[in-house]
Amino acid sequence: MTTASANMPKRAADQLPAIVEKYWGYTSLRPMQLEAMTAAVERRDALVVLPTGGGKSLCYQAPALLSDKPTVVLSPLIALMKDQVDPLIQRGIAAAYLNSSLDPDDRRRVCDGIRRGEYRLIFVAPERFSSPGFFELLGQSGVGAFAIDEAHCISHWGHDFRAEYRQLGQLKQRCPDVPVQAFTATATPRVRDDIIAQLGLSEPAVLVGDFFRPNLVYRVQRRGSGFGDAVDAVRQRPGQAGIVYCIRRADVDALTATLNSEGIATAGYHAGMSDEERPRIQDAFAAGHVNVIVATVAFGMGIDRADIRFVIHAAMPKSLEQYQQETGRAGRDGKPAECLLFYSGGDFGLWKSIIDNTEAANRDEQIRILGHMYRYCTATGCRHRKLVTYLGQAWDRASCEACDFCIEGAVPLPDSTVIAQKILSCVVRTGQRFGAGHVADVLTGNVTPRVSERGDEKLSTFNLLGDQPKPVVMQWVDQLVDQDLLARDPDYRTLSLTPHGGAVLHSEADANLYEVAHSGKGKQRRRERATATPTAPRAAGFSPRGDPHTTPRQRREERPSPVAPPRPLDSDEQELFEQLRALRRRIADEMSVPAFVVFGDKALRAMAQARPTTEREMLAVWGVGPAKYEAFGEQFLEVIRESAS
């Protein structure tokens, strides 16, 4: 096959901004775009990891205009190829796609065009590479570069492995002189290395964008029964554009019907719908005719609506990669948006059975990835931090100021160690052979058939936490797993004691448990507690602990300031706190933004306690960064100064 000559004009990269402006009308580039495009025009192999909406397409489309040979784009999304090609043609860029959806006449027309070297960009599905004539066809025109979209699909370690992607390893063998650029929105460090190895990239430029999206507020909560939480959440956001994700098609249909019956115009979307129906719904959403979509994972690729204000997961997705991608569709206009996740232990079991039924080649890997997702739900600590560090990005902020943990803090339980000992002891007494459900049944004195069959009501740990609802005890179990006091078998979900757990059980170490959200009878208790300790609001469904990638010791050392149990406000501080909240309400109303965009309660509480009177003192307060200071700092300082006079 002929390969592109390297006769690119010198300093071709300098021409890129002008080309982007001329054809796309963009006057500036997004982070990493220039680097990625420069690698392309310099004919380097590259791996580009940019979040959803980060502008990956431009990174291969603009350089294609500076090459005398076409760029071949490999994309798994046959249904979206037309959507990618049409706008290019409208911009005056010769582009075409070749896939199974073309009728014979169109296919012939495109093949002739390729032979004649008419196109700058040619979109194909990876399957093309198993057709013997395809390389021959490309050989007639030559290829300037290969761009591989959704490159994580090549990796067994990824969440979306596709066997046909493995053939792309041939590219470098058959066309060693043609640069290959791989693009993905989600790739853990392990997946990244695998993409490079599988594709045989040679000294690639590895360009990783910033995955921190400070305008997205993440909240996670264990689900009550059914989808009532998700319905409530949509109801509380009238008129906003949003997506609600479910696991199953049947859930999509049921939830869509419920929301419509409540007068919220909602459309459902899943792969079981007809080929005519799906684009119609996508278009209606993109055009703003429908504001709420309830969907399975099938919805979202190629969604180009910037004002999505919420992404709600009515159930847990199957990987953090998928979660990050789906939530990444919110707030692409840069304005505040919310990502709410309602999970249950049953979601893990459901996904596990789906994975087992599909007989995936990388089944064990998928279960491991699923375990990370579940742990994200049950773990505590900054949500943004967990997401970006999972994706291999460093995290150096004390707080994101944009997740349930960092905005609201968490309430430590005063009797943590004793409660932990009761749970750990019950795990041991039931033989370390059961999951959280049975252990919680025994602890709460719930005589299920299994409890009576095994005679577990005679155990000394039976009914030890009889004053607690079962879901609360199950969440404490999750907290203990996250703190490495208990280990959970990835397949069978059985619990066993770790050495650290043994130390707590034998009173050689302490445990930290935190109040958890629960939509059942625990609510009343929480309300009572909240009135008793007004300074300690509770974040939904979590307590502050570490990241699964760090050791317990590192976790203790790395804990950001919010982990320290909040000191109750005295009456003067409480009064100032209320004044600060009133100011926050006024500012938020004026700006038509949610209150947390101004400052979270925790930052206001810290202000009320620290009583800063200068810029310098204010910047030292938890949750006050330079940007927030610039926007609001002076107004808050004024209230604090006045309260002192």
Ligand code: ADP
């Ligand atoms: P990704 O593939 O990374 O999810 P896209 O390539 O689809 O993202 O780009 C997302 C949106 O951002 C598109 O509407 C695109 O036209 C727009 N976009 C890309 N780069 C820029 C830029 N430099 N300036 C403004 N808009 C851009």
